Amino acid sequence: MAGMTAHPEPAAAPAAVAAVLEALGPLLGERLTTHKAVREQHGHDESWHSPALPDAVCFAQTADEVAAILRCCNAHGVPVLAYGVGTSIEGQVIAERGGLCVDLSRMDAIRAVRPDDMDATVEAGVTRTALNAHLRDTGLFFSVDPGADASLGGMASTRASGTNTVRYGTVRDNVLSLTAVMPDGTVVRTGGRARKSAAGYDLTHLLIGAEGTLGIITELTVRLHGLPEAVCAATVVFADVAGAVDAVIASIQHGLPMARIELLDELSMQAVNRHNGLAHAEKPTLFLEFHGSAAAVEAQVATMGELCREFGGSDFAWATRAEERSALWAARHAAAYASKQLRPGRDFHATDICVPISRLAEAIEAAQADVAELGLTAPLFGHVGDGNFHLVVVLDRHDPAEVAALDTLNARLISRALAVGGTCTGEHGIGVGKRDYLRDEHGAGVDVMRAIKQALDPNGIMNPGKLLPD
Amino acid sequence: MAGMTAHPEPAAAPAAVAAVLEALGPLLGERLTTHKAVREQHGHDESWHSPALPDAVCFAQTADEVAAILRCCNAHGVPVLAYGVGTSIEGQVIAERGGLCVDLSRMDAIRAVRPDDMDATVEAGVTRTALNAHLRDTGLFFSVDPGADASLGGMASTRASGTNTVRYGTVRDNVLSLTAVMPDGTVVRTGGRARKSAAGYDLTHLLIGAEGTLGIITELTVRLHGLPEAVCAATVVFADVAGAVDAVIASIQHGLPMARIELLDELSMQAVNRHNGLAHAEKPTLFLEFHGSAAAVEAQVATMGELCREFGGSDFAWATRAEERSALWAARHAAAYASKQLRPGRDFHATDICVPISRLAEAIEAAQADVAELGLTAPLFGHVGDGNFHLVVVLDRHDPAEVAALDTLNARLISRALAVGGTCTGEHGIGVGKRDYLRDEHGAGVDVMRAIKQALDPNGIMNPGKLLPD
The missing domain is CATH 3.30.70.2740 (Alpha-Beta Plaits)
Known part of the structure; x- marks a missing residue:
């Protein structure tokens, strides 16, 4: 574990950093800063990994600006870290080797929503709740929900998923195309809006999950899903974890298209009861959600009820109205913070x-x-x-x-x-x-990854010290 | 269009080819051949592009053999082309620059089928019908169906899809992991069997669609789907193509999870009537298929029927029994060959x-x-x-x-x-x-692709002259 190490990494050369700051000053003005408070804010994520501050932080507004920033940092060999909201949890935004943090949160324009094609094009700093708020009247939603209100650029970069992946897929399944800036300042659009394409190497999926080590994502075209006609949420209590898991396995093998299947163990239930003032049974509990037509949801609920009973499930609680569902899911959503308490x-x-x-x-x-x-x-x-x-x-x-x-x-x-x-x-x-x-x-796939990294980022400026082992 | 050009490409150096043949002879024995008939068989695909013969053909049996072949060809700068069944249709297997064709059809073992995880691991030469025949008693099927009985390695390499992609996705969505041999002979396994992973660059999706220009796929772990409880097929006739397409658009936007939505225009219907001795209306026709529980299929059929009528659809023909469905789909499946006639x-x-x-x-x-x-x-x-x-x-x-x-x-x-x-x-x-x-x-994405190609295949031996422009 790297968590407690002192990160004795070679820092960016002070002269190189100074040169970058001088060169980018005219372009970025007050949006380029070395204020310690801002650097501190950008030097950590939500993980326990030791913070490390970038030498400077800038707030980019366009892909062209990001391109100018990368060209400049590449010329001077200064590390560049992309920063969205800072909700990563494996230290992806920590500036172990200093350098320039490029904050994309001001690139928060929703460029297009196309209900007929069920897609949207957004800048990388748009968060998932901002996008979904914008979509409110369209009958559509963006499905990927990692819990935190992450930026879409960050979610793509870390290949995020979340509670409804079982039905709607990870971010990998929900990005049609990216605009990204490569280390030499080249701006690349990795695809179009067609639902499938066999044209060339899949750069979209190469950049998804690359954690900012190959380029900086500045714009995404994402798939949207229709809001289900009916939604039903449920909790089911089990005597032991094995029973709950067996019920889940049976439901997957049965092909039930459930929207969410979450498990909390006894200790998690204790934690959320204590943290949220709830009175759930402190036993392994499945949190379920069903989406579909009213008839389809009814059928799914019936089938899942049977499967759960078969594996010892009891104390079913069902909720169909939005506020009831929110109350029911409150425990699950509180799990991480409740655990810390x-x-x-x-x-x-x-x-x-x-x-x-x-x-x-x-x-x-x-x-x-x-x-x-x-x-x-x-x-x-x-x-x-x-x-x-x-x-x-x-x-x-x-x-x-x-x-x-x-x-x-x-x-x-x-x-x-x-x-x-x-x-x-x-x-x-x-x-x-x-x-x-x-x-x-x-295994040897790491060498292939390293060859790609070397080819696309020969100076090693993109989020150095992340993803690839030394 | 490259179709009619003489392909005046630099051929592999005869001395280098001779050296490769001599070096690989002891390993491959009679499975390495320069017989003209075999070379001719491997020098074309199902496209109209001009055939061009490889200098030799070999029939590989293991990934280790493929590794030895690639190491040898890489050392001598001899082109290597992977060949499955030869059903590509943009000339992917044509040996414009000669070299060694590696036929993978004997790597046809189905290594594992795991019904509990709904996945299977197969060698690259397994064809989709062979896999589905093997799965017959499991209640599962492999969904990707490009028409031709292609090998799975070939389907992955060309990022194939087909008639039921609208419901089950392309090959990209149905491959969990690949084993591939890189040009230097390194054998890479690109992933595991987990339904999602955020570990490192997505080599699986980089190799899918790379058309054998980065490495040779030797094994795949693919997703399987449960055979639907009920299936209903249908044809619907429209006065014009616009009405048919509008009905399709409406069905997609309605979120109907149809398994197949195919259109044949008037001329296609004429061609299949003539070729198959059928008596369909010679008007634009949608071929539809619905999968799901009996109740779900019934609901989908009713909804789609309404949508089709709304856009001028008529002359509905429905089929639920397997033989009726096959008869109904015969026209669609014959479309390509009927067109040629x-x-x-x-x-x-x-x-x-x-x-x-x-x-x-x-x-x-x-x-x-x-x-x-x-x-x-x-x-x-x-x-x-x-x-x-x-x-x-x-x-x-x-x-x-x-x-x-x-x-x-x-x-x-x-x-x-x-x-x-x-x-x-x-x-x-x-x-x-x-x-x-x-x-x-x-656009500039081509330069990124080229940099990846150069990094992973510095000697340019992998299927040269394909995918990337000169």
Whole structure:
């Protein structure tokens, strides 16, 4: 784990930084700053990884500005980090090697919404709630929901997903095209708006998940989905996690097109009860949501009810009206912050393995056994319909024993996940936190990735120290 | 259009080819051949592009063999072409610069089928019908159906799709992971079996659609879908193409999850009537298929029926039993070959633009006007639910005037498609036929593609002369 290291990385050369600041000053004016407060704000994300400040921060307004910035930084060998909202959780925006942070939050224009084609084109700084608020009267919505109100550029860069991926896919499935600025200042549009294309290498998907190490995404054309005619939410309580997971597996194999399938374990339920003043049963609980026509939702609810009962589910609570559904989902949405409150003032790290669905029950069982053996506090919740779950490990980052226990936990989780064809990260990305696991997962593929990085960013200015191992 | 050029490309150096043959002889024995008949069989695909023979053909049996072959060819600078079944239609397997054709058809093992995870791992030479025959008793199927019984490696390499893409996605959406051999002989596994991952660059999607220019795919892990409980097929006749297309657009915007939405124009219907001895109305006709639970299919059928009537649809024919459905779909499946029979003995070229659905009606209208103006014979059919359609231009390749008319048609089609955010190829790929259009579509993105090609295949041995413009 890189979490506690001192990041003794080579910093950007002060003379080079000075040259960049001087060169970009006339272009950016007051939108280029070295104020410490601004740098501090941009030197961390929502992870427990140690902050590190960029040498300067600028607020870009156009792709052409981003191109000028990259050309300048490339000429001087100064690192460049793209910054949206700062909600990454593997240290993706931390400026370990200093450099210039390019804040894209002012690139927040919604350029076009095309209801007939069910797509929208937005600047990279638009957040998902801003887009959905804009779409309110169209009957359409943007589906990817990682919890945080992230920017769409950031979500694409980290290959984000979230609670309704099981139905609507990850950000990878919902981006039709990107505009990106490459390190040499070239502005590339990676595709069009057709639903499919066989024209050339898939640059869209190469940039999605590249964590800003190949270029900076400045605009996205995304797919929209029709708001369902009917929505029903439900919670179901299980005696043990295994029963809940088996019900999920059965529902996936049954082909039920559920919109959300989330699991909270006992400790998570305790945490949310305490944090939100709720009175849920403190047992493993599935949070479900069904979308479709009224008839389809009714049929899905009936089938899922049967499946849950078959695996020991009980205490069903159903909600169809919007405010009831919100109340029901409040517990799930509070899980991350509620978990932190189990040990106020401490740090937290969310593990993120994802496995084939058939191996999910054993993965969770082994993870919980590890948590018990290692003496960690770690409520479990996650997107079990995808085979993805998180343990929110609440720990004291200054206690080497706790950090070592977390490292052990992560190593075991990942080793077991990879052994069954899973991944070290379902949706949080590599950042600084999982670089040491990339080769375990991809083997020689890492060398191919490195060759691509070297070809597209020969001076290594794009978010150095992230994603690829040294 | 490259179709009629003499391909005056630099051929592989005879001495280098001889060295490769000598070096690989002990490894491959009789599976390495320079027999002219075998070379001729491998020197063309199903396109009208001029054949060109490889210097030799080998039949690989393992990824390790492919690695040894690539290492050897890389060392000697000899071109390498991967060959599956030879059903590509933009000249992807034509050996314009000679070299060694690596036939993967003997790598036809189905390594694993995992019903619980709804995935399968197959060697690259497995064809889609072989896989589906193997899956017969599992209740699952592999969805991608480009018409031809292509190999899965070939389908991935050309980013194939087909008639049920509107519901189940293209090959891009149905491949979880690849094993590929890079030009230096490195064997890479690009991912695992988890439904999502945020770990590193997306090499899976970089290789899908790369047409063998970056590496050779030797194994794929693909998604499977559950066979629907109920299936209903239908044909609906329209007075004009515009009405049919408007009904399709309405159905997409309505969110109807139809499994197939295919259009045949009047000339296509004439061709299939004549070719198959059928008596369909010779008017624009939609071929539809609905998948789901019995109740869901019934609801979809009712809704689509209303939408079709609204746009002038009539003469509905419905079929639910398997043999009735097959009879109904026979016309659609015969469309390509029936079209060729409009002018027996001539060549044919299928155009392949794909546009945002809202622009489909105008794209088809303009295309048909062009066909009339240019005096071409060109029945129209296609996957209109995706915004993708083909004009099967039946022409005499030795008539410069007809070839010029086709070139004009393609240029106009593509220019209009790109102007509305579409693509020059929805599913056939670039190959040799559309290289001149890649920059029109991708602009500076072509330079990024070229940098990736140069990084991963520095000696340019992988399928040279394909995909990227010179």
